[in-house]
Amino acid sequence: MDLTEAQLIIEQGLSKNEFISFFCHCSISYSGRAESYLDFGDRFIAIKQDRTVMIHQPTGGMPINYLKAPASCSFKIEDGILIFSGSSRDDEIHVEIKEVFSISSRKLIDGQKQDLSGNEAEMSDMIKDNPSLISPDFKPLSREEHTKYGFIDVFGHLGDGTLAIVECKRYTAGLSAITQLRRYVEKMKSVKGIDKVAGFLAAPAITPNAHQMLKDWKFSFVEVIPPKRNVKQRQRQRTIKQFFE
Amino acid sequence: MDLTEAQLIIEQGLSKNEFISFFCHCSISYSGRAESYLDFGDRFIAIKQDRTVMIHQPTGGMPINYLKAPASCSFKIEDGILIFSGSSRDDEIHVEIKEVFSISSRKLIDGQKQDLSGNEAEMSDMIKDNPSLISPDFKPLSREEHTKYGFIDVFGHLGDGTLAIVECKRYTAGLSAITQLRRYVEKMKSVKGIDKVAGFLAAPAITPNAHQMLKDWKFSFVEVIPPKRNVKQRQRQRTIKQFFE
DNA sequence: TACTACATCTCGCAT
C-alpha cells in the first residue's frame, strides 16, 4: 500500500478520533521510563479512540511497545519512510514504517462496562458472611478496610477476645502473602501494645516455603476456595427486571 | 459485512495461522479463573499467530477480555449471529457477534527481539561495579542471585566483615520493598546463625511509611538513580561493527 | 497527587 495514502487514512482517522489499526513493516525506538529498540519486522499497530497506542508482534499477549492515553501522534514521510512519532506524559516512541499492508479505521460505539466476578473483594465478602470458614469462634468486625495498620482483608476477633487478621489470596499463596500478613499483625501488635494477634491466611493453596514461614510465625493457613457469581445469569436477570419495570 | 463471509475469512486466516483483526458489534461472556459479562457494543478483536486472543474496547490500554496462547477458536452462525467460542488452558470466552464491520488477516514475519534497557538487572549491575554507591566499605560478592533465602539483588560484605544485602528498586520504594529486604535479612541471619546482617535499599526514592519501617528495622536507604543505556545507539554501533567484520 | 494493593495480571528464569 502506498505510504502517502496510508498517511492520509491514518490522519483522517486521527482527526475523527476513530479506532485505527494497521499491519506494517517497521522498527521501533522507545524512550522514557526505560529505553528500547526493536529492529525491522512485521507488526500490528493500533491507535485507540482515546489515543492509547499499542504495538504488537505476531505472537504473545502483551504489546511490545505502547503509549498511555492520551498520546499525541504525528505522521510524516521522510526519505520514502513513513515516520510515526508518538509521545505521552512520560514516554515517546519513534516508529519507522517501510511498508503498510492494510489499514482499518472506524468509530466504535461502546458504552458498556464489564461485570466481573471472582476478585479478592468477593472472597473477603464470603469470609465475613461465613466466618466459620476461618475458625468456629471467629467474629468478623470489618472487611477490606484501609487502616493505619494497612489494608486488611478481614478483621475481627476470636472467642477469647484475641484480635484476628485474615489475609485472602485467590491463588496459591507465596512468600509475599505471608510477609504481608506479618506486616499487618506486627503493626497492630505495636500500635495496640499487645503481644498476641492471630494471623490467618485464607487461600486455595500455599507454597511449601510460604507454609514454613507461616508456621515460623505461628500463623494459620485456612483452605478457602474463592467464590464466583454467575455474572451472565445476573446480567440476564437484571435485563428481565428492567423489562418489567 | 455479511456474517457468512466474515466467518469464511476468519476461518481461512485461522487455517493459515495468520494475524486476524476485526471490528465488530458483540457481547462477551468469560468464564475461568474469574467470570465476566460485557453487553453488546463495538469492539476490536484480534487473534494472533500463536492463537493469543485479545478483545479491546474503544479506549483504555488493556484488553477487556483475552485468552492466553494457544487458544482453540471456533466460529459458527446460529440464529443470524456469528458465535466465536474460544478456550485456552484455564479459561473460555463466548462472543456473540451481531455485526462485523471489517476484517484484516495477514501472516506477519518478525524474528526480532526487543533490546530493552533500564531494568532492575542493570541497576544491580551498576551497583556491583560501583559499590561505593552503597557504602565506602561495601564489597560486593554476587548479584542477581537465586539463593534459598530468596532472589538477592546484590550481596556482599562491609569492611568489618558484616554481611550486607542490597535490594534494588527502579522506582519509589514502598512497604513491600522493605518487607522483601527484611525477609532476606532475617532468613540469612537464621540460616547463618548470626545476629547482624546489614540491609540496604537502593532506589531513587522511598515512601514515608516505608522509610519509617526501614528505620525501625535499622536498614539503610541509599538514593540511587537507575541507569539507562542508549539502546538505539548500541544497536547502530553493533550494525556498524558487523559491517566492518 | 501520592500511596497501597489487586490483577483472568504476564513474563522470564531457576529449581
Added chain:
DNA sequence: ATGCGAGGTGTAGTA
C-alpha cells in the same frame, strides 16, 4: 510443572 520476583507493569480506591 512450580516457585519466585520483575514489570516501561496497569488499574482502582483512598487519604
